[in-house]
Amino acid sequence: MTKATNRVAAGLAAVTVLAVLTGCGGASDADRGTTGGSGDVASLTTPSAPASATPTGGVGNGRPQLRLDSTEEEEQQFWMTYHICLRDNGVRENEGRSAGAVGDGPGLSLDQSGEPKAAYVACADKLPLQPPELDRDRNPNYVSQWNDYVQCLRGRGLKIHSLPDGSGWTYDDGVANPANGLEGPALSKVERECTMEIFGAHR
Template identity: 40%
Template sequence: MQRDYTALNSPASHTIRARTLAVGLAVAAALALTACGGGAESGSGKSVDSLETGAPTGKNAAPKGGDSGDAAVEAKRPQLRLDTSEEEQSRFTDAYNACLQAHDVPMNTERAAAAGAKQAGPKVSEKDYPKYQAAYDACLVKLPRQPPETSPETNTRYADDYRAYVKCLQGRGMKIHLTPDTSVYPDGLAWTYDDASVSLPEAEQSAADRACTLEAFGGK
């Protein structure tokens, strides 16, 4: 199984990294911290997981698991649901980021202070990921696992659900389109904005992302 080090908090709204295909679940407490968190500028990126951590993915991700140690870590990781509350997701985010900070990963304290947040997220450029790989490995046990519905490994209808998710976002006013994303899975999907403009205010995009995730992946 491909190990993905991203967590959960960047919805369809702003600086969105294009390194993973998992659907975004909105986390209000993390929105302010992820406005520039590790990816392209607003209006130019794709939808990803909702806990923006700046954690390595794609070519920088840890190798595939398989031994008993990996299995034990995976079993202890928090499991998110499609309807996990924003408050609960925020607690997971803070616990994971606090672990990274304790392992000397540089943190974006300036953005946290500006947002009035107690816990900052990591501030690591892609080229520096290997330097902090040991820290990400040590904190993996605190990284929430995505809802199984949002992974092609655990959802046989993932492609159809993701297309429905994108169609739902478009119906709510987001000017986006579907695009392939092979950074984590060979048949991965993501979305990107039609142009450089942001079509909805941040709060509305967050609400649309959460509603469309539940509708498309939860059959609601």
Template identity: 40%
Template sequence: MTRSRIPRPAGAAAVLASVLLLAGCGGSSSPAGDTAAGKDDVASLQTASAPAAGDTSPTAAAPSTDPDQGRPQLRLDMTDAETQVYWEGYWKCLKEHGHKMILGRGPYSVDQNDNSPTAKAAEKACAGKMPLQPPETERETNPDFDEDYRDYVACLNDGGLHVTALPGNTGWTYAGENTLSPEKAANLDLHCKVEAFGGKNS
């Protein structure tokens, strides 16, 4: 069984399996309740008035060019239950905008094979609700990612979860029979994630 280090839209069954997932997987930019509500944020457009004579102060802030601005930021020490709140806010938004769901797998089981124009429009409309992974667990924002990931996998093995890293450290797969309960495995995963990715920089 292969695990990805990045959470992807999934149904209830996959969500249950994600207790072993490196959440996937910084501080939270908004309260969990606000994000999970699935409400669309509507920005108001205001026309700036002309400046008075001799007034050189800016009349309006320049629009941000950061495509990730406003997206909820997941923290390294978040539990699966905490990150799930944010992901459900994103999945709910996709459903409300017409993205196909897989029936029988829970209310927010996103059909990842839906490449229709409606699905693409939904993804665009909900982009601001898609959680950002902790920067420590992203290769682009962590120069020590590969070393940290090796430490993470070693920690899992030391704790009794027999796994091996996939090529390129893109995830891990079981290397033997798992004898840990889901609760113990989830606790071990969180401990190893924080120790391996956050221990050196905390």
């Protein structure tokens, strides 16, 4: 069973968020995914609204812009504002799930069906933009840096490999303790360090 995850690596974070890459690279507003067994799937990108609901026009179109060095609190505030807007415009809250449930960002657990589309259109200008360095469409060095990022995480003890399409990473199969004790805040710290080291470098 695979649960998609969106994680904005480097501890941009609290929306997990990604060891997405959710292994760094993850999948719904900010969640963490697992691919069978112990394999978490992580991602640096964070697709949230349906494509048809995203704003058109110039880059950003007034949307809040996250930075590589955005603090957890800043990121949480942006995502909370976006999720409250979705809720107030008709997106249902999941019943029986605790606040801050993985995959929905801090504080709210929202239905992930993408309905009603009008809510995503109404809130499109509040959907945070990932840092340009983590946007493969805006960073011409993204692919090579992504590979270096995965190697950085491996160098910190994680037994992981990049997914074939480069959309994230997952834990190696058949390996005892692939996370090597790095979970929760410790994993976020390592992700942030590698994100700053690789994507923050001027290349």
